[in-house]
Amino acid sequence: MLQSTYHSLSRNMVDQQLRRRGIRDQGVLSAMGRVPRHLFVSHVDPRDAYSDRALPTSQGQTISQPYMVAMMTELLRVTPGLRVLEVGTGSGYQTAVLAHMGAQVVSIERSEELAQQASRAIDEQGWSDRVKIVEGDGTLGWPRGGPYDRVIVTAGAPRLPRAYQEQLADRGRVVIPIGDSETQHIYLFERASDRWVETRSIGCKFVPLVGQDGWPDA
Ligand code: SAH
8 A cells, every 4th residue: 555545544534533532631532643553454455444433454353443552551541661561462452552652662463473464564564662562471471571651452351350469569450341242441540559550431332351260261
């Protein structure tokens, strides 16, 4: 696709799907206007990549709707230099948005194939210096890379996995969909030393977070 075509598609996506629905974080709007979403879903028509919906990835998983990516990233409050743990790399699109915002990202994906594809896409975008993609069970976090300032989970969990509480820095934030295996709500957990504040946000529908501290493997 021509650069000018994808620039206009992503500009439209930002105006129509994000600004209009109340996304205000300039870092989020600017990153999502610049990250070439079509390169993370190479198996779908490039024009569909910017449409207002979730899309299938190659392994029966989904790449989140642009609005969901924006809303969760806004809730996370990302600033340059923060250490972010992402669970459920999938296509790597959310990973690229975080990297574009200046975060140092560790992203965990349980599917070997998706982890490899996402690593390739991230390398091609030149983000490999600030992104590490790890294959494994993200419900256990990744202690070696912690403590993290932020944790973002993009698969639906039955509850907040204990590892994220243990690996989160003081003043840290966790954004995670929690509910049953079909529908969830986005939750924000904020830590102020030993005190945790929990806020429930919008309803959503993610594929299940499968692992030791998540849903059992079907
Ligand atoms: N943010 C991604 C969403 C992908 S869907 C995107 O927009 O592309 C959720 C992903 O979570 C799937 O790729 C699935 O394989 C992965 N996943 C599910 N359980 C996991 C676990 N315990 N650890 C790591 N990844 C997991």
